[in-house]
Amino acid sequence: MKTFETYFVAMNKWLLIIILAVMSVIIFANVVLRYTTSISIEWAEEVARHLMIWLTFIGCGPVLRYGGHIAVENLQDALPRTAAIAVRLFIVLLISALFVFFTWYGLEYMDRTQYQQTPATQISIAIIYAGLPLGAAMTLIHLFFIMKGYVFERKFASDAHFDATASASL
16 A cells, blocks of 8 residues: 555656646747747647646645645644544545545536537547546545544654645744
8 A cells, every 4th residue: 555655646746747847838938939929829828727727636635645735723732632633533524525525526517518628729628627526536545645644643744855844834
C-alpha cells in the first residue's frame, strides 16, 4: 500500500506540473504573439481556462494531504483528546461525503454535457468537467492515506518540499 501511495502522490504532482507548464506556455506564447505580431491564438484563453479548472480540482488532494486548506481549529484545541478525536472523525466523514457527492454528480454532469462543445476548440464540455469527478476521487484517495494520522494525532503528511505549519504562519 505504501508503494501505491508513493506512486500515486508522484503521479498527482507530475500531472499538476504538466498542466501548469502547458498553461504557462500557452499564455506566454499568446502574449508574445499578441504584442509582436498583433495576432492572438484563438483558442489560447479557452484552453488556459480549462486547464485552470483541471489544475484546481486535481490539486485539491495534495493540498488536503499536506494540510494546506484553511481550517478553524479552535474547537478541537479547546476539547479533551477523546472529544477532539470525535470532532476530527466527524470532519473526515463530512469531507468524505462531500467528495463522494462531487464524484457522483460530477459524473452525472459529464453525462449531461457530453454533446455540448466548446466554442474555440470544439471539444466536448464533458472533457472539461471530467476534472471535477477525477479530482474528487483523487482527493478521497489522499484523504484515505492521511485519515488515521489526522483523526488520532491531528497530523498531516509531511514532505521535504512542503511544510503546512510554516506555510500557515506566513
